[in-house]
Amino acid sequence: MxxxxxxxxxxxxxxxxxxxxxxxxxxxxxxxxxxxxxxxxxxxxWNTPHPLASSHPWPMFTQPELLPIARLLAEAGVTDLVFNGYSHAAVLRHNRWSAVESGFESEEQLAKAAKFLVSMGGKQIDLAHPFASANLDKLRVHAMLASAVNRQTHLSIRVHASRDLALSQWLGVNQISQAQTQQLRHVLDSRESFLISGSAGAGKTTLLRALLSEKSSERVITIEDTAELQLLSRDSVSLVAREPNVEGRGEITLNQLLIESLRMRPDRIVIGEVRSAELITLLQASSSGHSAAATIHATSIEQVSARIESIATASLFEPQQITRLAKSTIAWLIHVSSQASRRCLEIRRNV
Incomplete structure (x- = not known):
């Protein structure tokens, strides 16, 4: 063929x-x-490289439609870039937002760039389906076209860390203390299940990747909406959920992938982020002896229980029953927050 x-x-x-x-x-x-x-x-x-490709950190953005985005992403320290309509853009550096010139001259230009990015990730976006997410190399893209839902095109781009710190390097740059490093390694060695909580952009995924990289000999199966963990171990397996097509068919959920992973002889099962019924399945898997890990959105370590109850209620489970299950199966809670360039960790037994 x-x-x-x-x-x-x-x-x-x-x-x-x-x-x-x-x-x-x-x-x-x-x-x-x-x-x-x-x-x-x-x-x-096109065997001859594009004149910008050799020097630009994002060579896939050398198309004319994407040059305004490429210019902003090339600035040092940018971890997030957002467009609220074509005339307003902002970048996040060291956890601080600052307004910047967007570089787009019309709503049509921004919409064209958004469609371009989404299509590069193998997704489709149009007025019938005005929003989509896509994963491009070390970028996570979310686009929402101007439609009946909103008056402007919105584009959000998250830049994944180009060089992840190992756990020992976190200590070296004063991100965590010696005592916390030893405690985190104890959590890993115990093979007990743990949750990493934190707000958006706090560094939950970065910490989770650093922890999992400490155990490169384990068969770790990661399950995510978009492939962010990307472990380098040859024994690791990355499973990524799939959205339904334009006809509403072909969806593969995190929960389905989690059930399949139980048959793949994992040493550790990891969900990039739990938001719904996959949390319940993960807790049940952990109760049957599987080592599990995941991240969860919560503003404090005390809020984790309330967040679990909220997910249980939305998934039509009895909240108190799921909370009890979580306390009996999730041995450790790790909360990460970010202040300027420092990480603040809290590590606690889940009792």
Whole structure:
């Protein structure tokens, strides 16, 4: 079968809006997929690197539509970039927001850039489905087009850390103390289940990745909405949920992947973030002897129980019963908060 028929969109190549006439392949007439044409162009016609690609940290953003975004992402220390309409942009540096020039001249330009980014991640966005999330290399993108839901196009881009700190390096840069480092290693060695809580952007995923990297010999199965953990161990397995297509079919949920992971002989099961029924399944898996870990949104370590009750209620489970289950299966609670450039940790037995 020719590449025009079996090339996989999951590699994240941008699908250009072009019409390709049918061609003959042997005795058959086939219609090449646009992604296959894009692949061939990049592979053979564009062997010479783009003039910006060698120096720019985001070479996939050298398309004219994306240059305003590329310029802002190239600035030192930027971890988040948001657009509220074409005329307002802001960047997050060292946990502080500051307004910047957007670089876009119209709502149409911003919408075109948003569609471009989403399509690079293998997703589709239009007025019928005006919002989508996509994962691009070390970027997480969320786009919402101007529609009946909102008057402006909104684009949010999260930059994942380009160089993650190992646990020992966190100590070296005064992110955590020696005593906390030893306590975290004890949590890992115990093989007991733990939750990492914190607010958005506090560093929950970064800490979780650092912890899991300490146990590179374990068979760790990670389950996420978007692949952020990306462990380097050859024994680790990354499972990513899938949204339904435009017809409402093909959805694969975190909970489904969690159930499948139980049959994959894991040493440790990890959910990138628990928000709904997958928490209940994770607790049940932990109660049957599986070592589990996850992150959860909470503003303090005291709020974790309330958050678990809220998820249980939304998932139509009895809250007190799930809270009791969590206390009997989750041995450790780790809360991470961020103040300027420092991380503040609280590690507590879940009793």
């Amino acid at each position: 020719g590449i025009a028929e079996d090339y996989d969109l999951s590699v994240g190549l941008f699908q250009p809006p072009i019409l390709v006439p049918p061609i003959r392949y042997g005795r058959r007439q086939v219609s090449p997929k646009p992604a296959a044409i894009s692949f061939l162009i990049h592979r053979f016609a």
